[in-house]
Amino acid sequence: MAEYSSDLSAAETGLPHTLTGSTPMSAMEPSSETPAAKKTKRYSRPRVRCRSPTVIQRLKKTRRVKANDRERNRMHSLNHALEKLRVVLPASSFPEESTKLTKIETLRFAYNYIWVLTETLKMNGKMQEYEAAGLPNPLPTHHNLASGHFTDAEVKNESHLVDYSSWIASPDNTTASSVSGFESNSDESFMNLDGIFPFPDQLSTFPMDMSQPFSQQSILPYDANNVPFYQPYMPFSM
DNA sequence: TAGGCCATCTGGTCCT
DNA sequence: AGGACCAGATGGCCTA
Numbered sequence: 001m002a003e004y005s006s007d008l009s010a011a012e013t014g015l016p017h018t019l020t021g022s023t024p025m026s027a028m029e030p031s032s033e034t035p036a037a038k039k040t041k042r043y044s045r046p047r048v049r050c051r052s053p054t055v056i057q058r059l060k061k062t063r064r065v066k067a068n069d070r071e072r073n074r075m076h077s078l079n080h081a082l083e084k085l086r087v088v089l090p091a092s093s094f095p096e097e098s099t100k101l102t103k104i105e106t107l108r109f110a111y112n113y114i115w116v117l118t119e120t121l122k123m124n125g126k127m128q129e130y131e132a133a134g135l136p137n138p139l140p141t142h143h144n145l146a147s148g149h150f151t152d153a154e155v156k157n158e159s160h161l162v163d164y165s166s167w168i169a170s171p172d173n174t175t176a177s178s179v180s181g182f183e184s185n186s187d188e189s190f191m192n193l194d195g196i197f198p199f200p201d202q203l204s205t206f207p208m209d210m211s212q213p214f215s216q217q218s219i220l221p222y223d224a225n226n227v228p229f230y231q232p233y234m235p236f237s238m
Numbered sequence: 239t240a241g242g243c244c245a246t247c248t249g250g251t252c253c254t
Numbered sequence: 255a256g257g258a259c260c261a262g263a264t265g266g267c268c269t270a
Contacts, residue, residue, distance in 0.1 A: 063256090068247060070257070075245075102243065 085110055 051059070086106045090113065101109060130136070 064248075067249095067257085071248085071259090072246070074258075079245095104243095 082106055089113060 082103055086101055089101070089106065089109050
């Protein structure tokens with residue numbers, strides 16, 4: 001019923017429809033009414049407002065200003081949410097990384113962070129399966145972590161955990177290619193945040209050579225059937 | 239200076 | 255009808 005619209009329709013402004021709104025042109029075509037209906041309507045109050053071009057221009061401008069204001073606020077709230085996400089990411093706990101993550105980096109990092117946490121939970125589930133089956137725990141226990149005593153298998157598996165951390169922080173060719181099951185990522189736009197991903201506190205005491213790239217110290221953990229714990233897939237990249 | 243990132247404006251479309 | 259959402263355009267700022 002754009003005919004009665006108080007909006008700045010094409011009928012009001014004389015401008016092409018595409019410039020004035022989304023009301024279909026067909027909606028502005030006269031409807032087929034009975035003569036009786038037309039008669040009653042003739043004396044009804046005109047619903048198409050007569051506005052001078054100046055008024056129309058002023059209305060358009062105020063609406064545009066309001067729309068701009070809403071859009072600005074919308075983007076601000078979006079950025080605010082992005083900032084909240086940015087600060088909970090591990091990267092934010094390294095002040096020396098002065099350059100804050102860009103928007104796209106924040107989203108990529110968040111995706112990969114969630115990914116590695118999910119993988120960690122999966123691995124934890126595997127550990128419980130081992131325990132239930134009466135098999136030796138392939139991963140370091142909290143007791144071992146506290147005491148600093150580890151078996152070779154524990155060292156290897158633990159280093160893989162760390163490798164996952166390294167992977168999400170820097171899934172570039174060098175790191176990725178050395179991790180079994182991971183494909184190289186040739187996308188140079190993928191974020192490169194070498195070394196800024198921290199591991200959990202209990203892992204930070206792990207006695208391994210932190211001066212070496214994690215990827216050179218790790219192997220994939222395998223279960224009793226020689227199947228890797230992880231089913232590697234590519235973390236998010238664009 | 240080119241390229242990346244960002245904020246803002248703008249018009250179109252969809253939804254309530 | 256008006257607001258939300260979206261994508262394209264534009265210009266400013268910064269850095270390699």
